[in-house]
Amino acid sequence: MSALSKRRLRTWIRLLRLTRSVEADLRDYLRTAHDTTLPRFDVMAALYRQHGDVTMSELSRMLLVSNGNATAVVDRLEKDGFARRTPAPGDRRTVHVALTDAGTVAFQSMATGHEERLDGLLEHLTEADLDSLRDILRRALPDADPSHTPAHAVADKEPT
Amino acid sequence: MSALSKRRLRTWIRLLRLTRSVEADLRDYLRTAHDTTLPRFDVMAALYRQHGDVTMSELSRMLLVSNGNATAVVDRLEKDGFARRTPAPGDRRTVHVALTDAGTVAFQSMATGHEERLDGLLEHLTEADLDSLRDILRRALPDADPSHTPAHAVADKEPT
DNA sequence: ACTTTAAATTTCAAGCTTAAAATGAATCGG
DNA sequence: CCGATTCATTTTAAGCTTGAAATTTAAAGT
Numbered sequence: 001m002s003a004l005s006k007r008r009l010r011t012w013i014r015l016l017r018l019t020r021s022v023e024a025d026l027r028d029y030l031r032t033a034h035d036t037t038l039p040r041f042d043v044m045a046a047l048y049r050q051h052g053d054v055t056m057s058e059l060s061r062m063l064l065v066s067n068g069n070a071t072a073v074v075d076r077l078e079k080d081g082f083a084r085r086t087p088a089p090g091d092r093r094t095v096h097v098a099l100t101d102a103g104t105v106a107f108q109s110m111a112t113g114h115e116e117r118l119d120g121l122l123e124h125l126t127e128a129d130l131d132s133l134r135d136i137l138r139r140a141l142p143d144a145d146p147s148h149t150p151a152h153a154v155a156d157k158e159p160t
Numbered sequence: 161m162s163a164l165s166k167r168r169l170r171t172w173i174r175l176l177r178l179t180r181s182v183e184a185d186l187r188d189y190l191r192t193a194h195d196t197t198l199p200r201f202d203v204m205a206a207l208y209r210q211h212g213d214v215t216m217s218e219l220s221r222m223l224l225v226s227n228g229n230a231t232a233v234v235d236r237l238e239k240d241g242f243a244r245r246t247p248a249p250g251d252r253r254t255v256h257v258a259l260t261d262a263g264t265v266a267f268q269s270m271a272t273g274h275e276e277r278l279d280g281l282l283e284h285l286t287e288a289d290l291d292s293l294r295d296i297l298r299r300a301l302p303d304a305d306p307s308h309t310p311a312h313a314v315a316d317k318e319p320t
Numbered sequence: 321a322c323t324t325t326a327a328a329t330t331t332c333a334a335g336c337t338t339a340a341a342a343t344g345a346a347t348c349g350g
Numbered sequence: 351c352c353g354a355t356t357c358a359t360t361t362t363a364a365g366c367t368t369g370a371a372a373t374t375t376a377a378a379g380t
Contacts, residue, residue, distance in 0.1 A: 001272075001275055001276070001279075002279075004279075004287065005275055005276070005278075005279040006275075007287070007290050008279050008282040008285060008290065009275055009278055009279075011282070011290050011297075012278055012282065014294065015175070015178070015293075016179060017224070017297075017301065018175070018297055018301050019175060019176060019179045021224060021301065022172070027338085031338095031339085037338095037365075039365085039366060055328075056328070056330090057327085057328060057329080064177070064180045064181060064184065065366095065367070065368085066367065066368050066369070067328080067329070067330085068329090068330075068331075068332085068367075068368070068369080069366070069367050069368070070329095071329070071330055072330095072365085072366070072367080073365095073367095088328095091327095091376070092328095092374080092375060092376085093327065093328040093374065093375045093376070094327090094328060095328085095329075112161070115161055115165055115166075115169055116161070116165070118169055118172055119161075119164075119165040119168050122168040122171070122172065122300060124299045125168060125171070125296065125299065125300055127164065129296045129299065129300075130168065133293075134171065134174065136285065136289045136292060136293060137171075137175065137177075137178055139285065140178055140282060140284055140285055140289075141177065141178050141181065191368095191369085197335075197336085197368095198336095199335085199337090215358075216359060216360090217357085217359080225336095225337070225338085226337065226338050226339070227360085228337080228338070228339080228340090228359090228361075228362085229336070229337050229338070231359070231360055231361085232335085232336070232337080233336080236335080248358095251345080251346075251358085252344080252345060252346085252358095253344070253345050253346070253357065253358040253359065254357095254358060254359080255358085255359075
């Protein structure tokens with residue numbers, strides 16, 4: 001196996017190390033400060049962004065999780081009063097999922113803390129680093145489907 | 161919230177998108193080609209690297225997973241005959257975990273396929289990209305503890 | 321109308337993961 | 351030696367996640 005392939009493996013391990021430790025910190029923040037979890041937050045973020053009328057299929061595609069998984073997390077959010085399912089008019093197979101008012105309020109507070117926390121975790125990344133990363137990640141995932149945006153996505157409509 | 165903080169959030173989302181889709185592909189490969197899972201592979205990779213005498217605590221630190229999680233995955237590997245627990249001489253609290261011969265053989269074949277697969281997934285990353293990424297990821301995780309190497313780590317003793 | 325095919329969602333079993341509590345063992349200060 | 355603390359691991363309960371099978375509905379094709 002080529003030296004380049006070994007370097008790719010090393011880089012992949014580094015990438016995993018970063019995402020896992022950042023996720024561990026965010027998970028901890030969400031648990032202690034908001035008594036919630038990362039998967040719940042991800043779903044709420046996706047619902048908040050689209051504000052309303054997201055189908056279960058869209059949800060699982062956005063978050064890159066299985067359809068059964070989306071069902072389970074939405075079930076729990078619904079039980080907590082943070083999300084609501086409504087039958088889609090016109091197609092009885094489809095349901096529309098949305099945040100409730102309580103869910104929206106709860107999410108906004110979570111999102112602020114989440115962004116602050118993340119900002120601290122990535123404080124050593126400069127504008128130049130973010131530029132490079134954007135280019136590199138684009139190159140790594142050339143077939144990126146915008147509907148695959150995996151959660152957290154609270155921010156930004158600004159030009160990339 | 162600052163524009164920089166919003167950019168950090170966007171970058172984080174991109175990073176997650178990449179790691180999730182790469183993980184999904186590797187998971188699929190391991191399942192179809194080797195009838196195993198990513199967590200099992202990660203544990204086997206850690207054991208293979210150290211070849212022998214890894215404690216449960218070291219394992220969970222290396223993989224950035226909880227101690228209870230390490231227990232569960234090692235339990236299953238042991239049941240499959242791929243890993244072995246032996247009491248540590250001198251300290252009756254501690255156990256040493258190692259791959260069995262069968263585990264070693266199985267792992268080597270998985271690791272080859274895993275590296276090839278990953279090489280394909282990251283084929284668009286050039287040497288220059290890998291250089292940049294190494295520097296950026298180092299900056300992002302300045303307190304990186306080398307014992308936190310999260311799995312997969314099969315390759316490489318070469319200089320970083 | 322009827323069969324087939326595809327689509328959206330849920331259900332299910334198995335496994336993964338975490339945080340917290342429990343167990344058992346070593347260590348340390350008195 | 352003793353009590354307290356710390357350490358290594360396992361256990362437990364709850365929740366997460368997947369892939370596959372099952373349901374239900376819609377859309378075609380005949």
